[in-house]
Amino acid sequence: MADAARKVEAPAGGDLVLEGVTSGYGAVSVVKGVSLRVAPGEIVALLGKNGMGKTTLLKTILGMTPLSGGAIAVDGASVAGLSPAKLVALGVGYAPQELALFQDLSIRDNLRLALSSDKRLPEALERVFGHFPFLADRLSQHAGTLSGGEQKMLILARALMLKPRLLLIDEISEGLQPSVVDRIATALAHERAASGASMLIVEQNLDFALRVADRWAVLKLGEIDDEGGVDETARSRALAHLGV
Amino acid sequence: MLLVLDILTTAAILFVVSIGLLAVFGVLKIINFAHGAWLTIGAYCAVVAAKLGLNPWAALPLAFVVGGALGGLTELFIIRPLYRRPLDAILATWGLGIVIGQLITLGFGRDVQMTPNLVSGTVEIFGADYSAYRLATLGAAIVIGVAFALTIGGTRLGLSARAVIMNETLARGLGIDTARVRLFTFMMGAGLAALAGVLLTPLTSVDPNMGVGWLIGAFMLVMVADASFLALGVACLVFGAAQVLVSTFVSPILGSIAIAVLAALVLRVSPKGFSRA
Numbered sequence: 352m353a354d355a356a357r358k359v360e361a362p363a364g365g366d367l368v369l370e371g372v373t374s375g376y377g378a379v380s381v382v383k384g385v386s387l388r389v390a391p392g393e394i395v396a397l398l399g400k401n402g403m404g405k406t407t408l409l410k411t412i413l414g415m416t417p418l419s420g421g422a423i424a425v426d427g428a429s430v431a432g433l434s435p436a437k438l439v440a441l442g443v444g445y446a447p448q449e450l451a452l453f454q455d456l457s458i459r460d461n462l463r464l465a466l467s468s469d470k471r472l473p474e475a476l477e478r479v480f481g482h483f484p485f486l487a488d489r490l491s492q493h494a495g496t497l498s499g500g501e502q503k504m505l506i507l508a509r510a511l512m513l514k515p516r517l518l519l520i521d522e523i524s525e526g527l528q529p530s531v532v533d534r535i536a537t538a539l540a541h542e543r544a545a546s547g548a549s550m551l552i553v554e555q556n557l558d559f560a561l562r563v564a565d566r567w568a569v570l571k572l573g574e575i576d577d578e579g580g581v582d583e584t585a586r587s588r589a590l591a592h593l594g595v
Numbered sequence: 596m597l598l599v600l601d602i603l604t605t606a607a608i609l610f611v612v613s614i615g616l617l618a619v620f621g622v623l624k625i626i627n628f629a630h631g632a633w634l635t636i637g638a639y640c641a642v643v644a645a646k647l648g649l650n651p652w653a654a655l656p657l658a659f660v661v662g663g664a665l666g667g668l669t670e671l672f673i674i675r676p677l678y679r680r681p682l683d684a685i686l687a688t689w690g691l692g693i694v695i696g697q698l699i700t701l702g703f704g705r706d707v708q709m710t711p712n713l714v715s716g717t718v719e720i721f722g723a724d725y726s727a728y729r730l731a732t733l734g735a736a737i738v739i740g741v742a743f744a745l746t747i748g749g750t751r752l753g754l755s756a757r758a759v760i761m762n763e764t765l766a767r768g769l770g771i772d773t774a775r776v777r778l779f780t781f782m783m784g785a786g787l788a789a790l791a792g793v794l795l796t797p798l799t800s801v802d803p804n805m806g807v808g809w810l811i812g813a814f815m816l817v818m819v820a821d822a823s824f825l826a827l828g829v830a831c832l833v834f835g836a837a838q839v840l841v842s843t844f845v846s847p848i849l850g851s852i853a854i855a856v857l858a859a860l861v862l863r864v865s866p867k868g869f870s871r872a
Contacts, residue, residue, distance in 0.1 A: 451765060464754065467770070
C-alpha cells in the first residue's frame with residue numbers, strides 16, 4: 352500500500368479500547384478477557400481460525416451480543432450496553448460477514464439503509480461511487496443479483512456511506528478473487544487517508560490483513576494469543592499461530 | 596356481472612380487514628390475536644361519532660387515531676416486554692382481545708349498536724341495481740392499498756420496515772432502530788384495523804364480539820400471504836371469489852367456511868402460501 356494512503360494528516364478516527372472483554376451466548380463465554388486498542392486512524396487486523404470468537408467480539412462491540420465482563424470504550428466513553436443504533440450514531444460502521452445484504456432490495460435501498468435520513472444521500476453516494484464506480488450505473492438492480500465480489504463491495508460501500516469514524520469489518524475478503532481483494536484494499540486505504548477512520552478488521556486472509564493493517568492480533572479460543580505491528584516478522588509470527 | 600362485482604367487493608372487504616394484521620405479522624413476526632378487538636374498537640368509534648352527532652365520515656380518522664394510539668400503548672407495555680418470547684406475545688394479544696371485548700361490553704352493553712350509513716342507496720350498473728356502499732368499499736380498499744404501498748415503498752419507515760421483515764438482525768446491525776419500526780408498525784396495524792372496523796359497520800352488526808369472525812378470516816389470509824402485500828391481494832381475490840361462488844351456488848353456510856378450508860388446502864400444498872419467498 353502506498354505510504355500516502357497509510358498516513359493520516361489529521362486523524363478523525365474513533366479510539367476503540369477493549370479491556371478484559373468477555374461475552375458469549377448464555378452461559379458459554381466465546382470471548383474471554385480480550386484487551387485491544389484501535390487508536391485513532393489505525394487499522395488493526397484481528398486474525399484467527401473459524402470459531403475463535405472474532406465475529407462474536409465484533410458483535411459485542413456493536414452491542415448485538417451482550418457483554419458479560421470487561422469494558423468497551425469509544426473515545427474514552429463507555430459504549431457497553433448501547434444499542435447498535437446509538438453506536439452507529441456515534442460513527443461506528445459495520446460490514447458484516449454473512450447474510451449481509453437485503454437481497455430483494457435495490458442497491459440504492461441497501462445503501463440508503465446505512466443513513467438515518469436521505470438528506471446526506473447524494474453526498475454519501477458520490478463518496479462510495481469514488482471507491483466502487485460500478486455501483487453508480489446499477490442503483491436500481493437488486494442486490495441479490497450481484498456477483499459474490501460485487502456483493503462484498505456493496506457491503507463495504509454501505510458501511511462507508513456513514514463516513515464512519517470507526518469501522519468494524521468482518522471477513523470482507525472471504526472467497527474473493529485477488530482483483531476484488533485489491534479493490535477492497537485500495538478502498539480501505541483511500542478511506543482511511545481521506546477521513547482518518549479507524550478500522551478493526553476481522554480476517555483469515557493473512558496477505559490482505561497485513562497489507563492494509565498497521566497492527567495485528569491473533570484470537571485463539573476467545574483470547575488474544577499474540578499481537579504485534581506489521582513488520583518483517585509479522586507474517587511468520589501470525590502464520591505460526593494460524594497454522595496455515 | 597353482478598357476481599364479478601360481488602367477488603371484487605368481497606375481496607376488497609377482506610383486504611381492508613387483513614392489511615393491518617399483515618403489517619404486524621410481517622414486522623413483528625407475531626399474529627396479533629387482538630386484531631379482531633381493534634376492528635371492534637373502530638366500529639365503536641363509529642358508534643361514538645354517531646352519538647356525538649359527528650359526520651359519519653369523521654369516524655374514519657377518529658378510529659385510525661384511536662386505534663393507532665391504543666396500538667402504540669399495547670406495543671410499548673404488553674408486546675415489547677415479550678419480544679424474546681413470541682409465543683407469550685401471541686397469547687398476550689389473545690388475552691388483550693378478550694379484555695377489550697369485556698371493556699366494550701362494560702361501556703356499551705351487549706346490545707347491537709346502530710350506526711349511520713357512510714354511503715346509502717344503490718347504483719345502476721349494467722342494468723341492475725348494486726349497493727353503492729359495497730362499491731365504496733372497493734374504492735376504500737384501493738385507497739388504503741395504494742397508501743399502504745406508498746408508505747412501504749416510498750418512505751424511510753417503509754424501507755426500514757422492509758429491511759426488518761427481510762433480516763431483522765442485519766437491520767439492527769446497521770443501526771436501524773428496530774424497536775421504533777415495530778412500534779410504528781403496530782400502531783399502523785391497529786389503526787388500519789380500527790379503520791376497517793368503521794368500514795364494516797354498514798355490513799355487519801356492531802357488538803362487542805363482532806371482530807372474532809373477521810379475525811379468523813384475516814388470520815387465514817395472512818397465513819397464506821406470508822407477509823407479502825401482493826400475495827395478500829391475490830389471496831383476498833381468490834378466497835373472496837371462492838366465498839362468493841360457494842355462497843351463491845352451494846350454500847351460504849359453506850361459503851362462510853370457504854376461506855378457512857381453502858387456506859388449509861393451500862398451506863398443505865404450499866407451506867409458503869401465495870408468497871414467492
